[in-house]
Amino acid sequence: MTDNIPPLKTQQRLLITASRIFAEKGYQDATIAEICEQAETNIASVNYHFGDKENLYLEAWRYAFQQDLKAHPSDGGVDQNTSAEHRLKGRIQSLIARIADPDSHFFAIVHKEMAHQTRLLEKIMEQEINPEREAMNTLIRELLGDNANEKQVQFCHASIIGQCFHLLKVKHIKLNNETRHYVLDMNDAEDFAEHIVTFSLAGIQAIRQQNQLNSIHD
Amino acid sequence: MTDNIPPLKTQQRLLITASRIFAEKGYQDATIAEICEQAETNIASVNYHFGDKENLYLEAWRYAFQQDLKAHPSDGGVDQNTSAEHRLKGRIQSLIARIADPDSHFFAIVHKEMAHQTRLLEKIMEQEINPEREAMNTLIRELLGDNANEKQVQFCHASIIGQCFHLLKVKHIKLNNETRHYVLDMNDAEDFAEHIVTFSLAGIQAIRQQNQLNSIHD
C-alpha cells in the first residue's frame, strides 16, 4: 500500500499531449504517430479511444478550453460590482493571459485553425466564445452610453479582440531577429494588456463623444 | 492579322490561379492537381515552370503582393504633405482595402500561412512588410510626440495592425449565421476603417497625454 499517484489513463494522456501538439503544429502538421509517441502509447489507441484524428482534435480542443479557463477565469477575477472600466480591464487581462501563457493551448489551436477550416470547430467556437463576447459587449455598451448603436458596439469589440489576438500572431511567428529595433514579444504580455486597456478606453470615449456631438445636431 | 489578345502563357496562368487558390485554401489544402486544372494545364507544368509546389507558392505570394499594391498603394494615395493624422488614415484605409478586396490575395495567404509555418515565407514577409511597418511607425512617433519611447510606438503599431487584421479573420470565418445580432462583415470594411482611425487616434492621444503627465513629475 503505497501512496504512489496512479499513472494517468491513456485517454487522458492523449488529451493532454494532443492539445499541446495541435497547438504547436495545427491539425494537419500534427501526426497521430507523434502524438502517440509523446503520450507513450500505440498509434491504434487514437482509433480505440477517440475514433479518428478529427474527433481527437475536437476533444483536445474542448479540453484545452476548460483547462485555460481554470487557470485564467474570463472575468479576470474582478469584482462584478466595480466600474465597467475595471471589469473590461479584467477581461482584457484574462484574454491576454490565456493567449500568452505557454501552457494555455486553446487560442493557439484557434489560431492554427484559421487554415484548417473545420465546420465542427466553428460550432464549438460559437458555443464557447459567444458568452465571452456578449459579456464584453455589455461592458462596451455601458461605456459607449445610450447614443451608441449596435454597429459601434461591434466595431469596438472588434478593435479590442483584434488587439488581443495580435499577440497570438506574435507568439507563433518566431522572427529571425536580425538585431532589429525593439519589437513586441511575449515578455511584454502584461504591459501590452495595460496598453490595450488605456488605448481602448480612450478609443471608446472618442466614439462616445462623437455620438454626443452628433446628437446635438438633431 | 487579327487583334486577338494572345492567351496568357502557362506560367502566368499558374501564378494567377495559384495565388487565388492558395488564398482560399492555404498551402496544404491546395493541391497541385486543382491548381493545374483551373489553370488549364497539366500537373507536370508546375514542376517544369516552378520546380516544386513550395516554389510555386512563393512566387504566387510575391505576385499577389505586387498585384495588391498596384490596386491599393500602401500610402492610400494621400499627399505626403498633409498631417500625420491624414497620412495614417490613408495607410489604414489601404490596409483595410487590401484585406477586404476579394481580388486581393496577399493577406489572405498570410492569414492561412499562420498554420503552415514556412521559414522562407517569413523572410519574404519581413522584406515586404518591414517598409510598411516603418512608414506607419514614423507617423505614430510623430503623433505620440517626443516623450514617447520605442515600446509605446510598437504597442500602438500592434494595436492598429491588430484591428486591421481582425477583419481578415472575419473574412475567412464564414459563420453559420443563426439569425444572431448584428456582426461585423465585409460590407462594413470602409466604415470599419473609419472606426479604426477614430479609435486609434484617440488611443494614441491617450498615451501621449499619459506621457505628458508623467514628465511633469520628473
Place this chain on the structure above:
DNA sequence: GTATATTTCAAACAAGCATTTGAAATATAT
C-alpha cells in the same frame, strides 16, 4: 479461479498527393 470484457500492440492496408519520366507536340532559329 475461471470467464468475459477491456485495452494495448505490431504490422498491414489504403488513399492522397507531390514528383518524376520519357515520349509527343510545338515553337524557334538558321
Place this chain on the structure above:
DNA sequence: ATATATTTCAAATGCTTGTTTGAAATATAC
C-alpha cells in the same frame, strides 16, 4: 526546310500518414 530547343502530356512512382486488423496482454466480474 531542317535541326534544335522548349513546352505539354498521360502515366507511373514513391512517400507520408490515417486507419484497420487480429492477436496478445491486462483488467474486471462473478
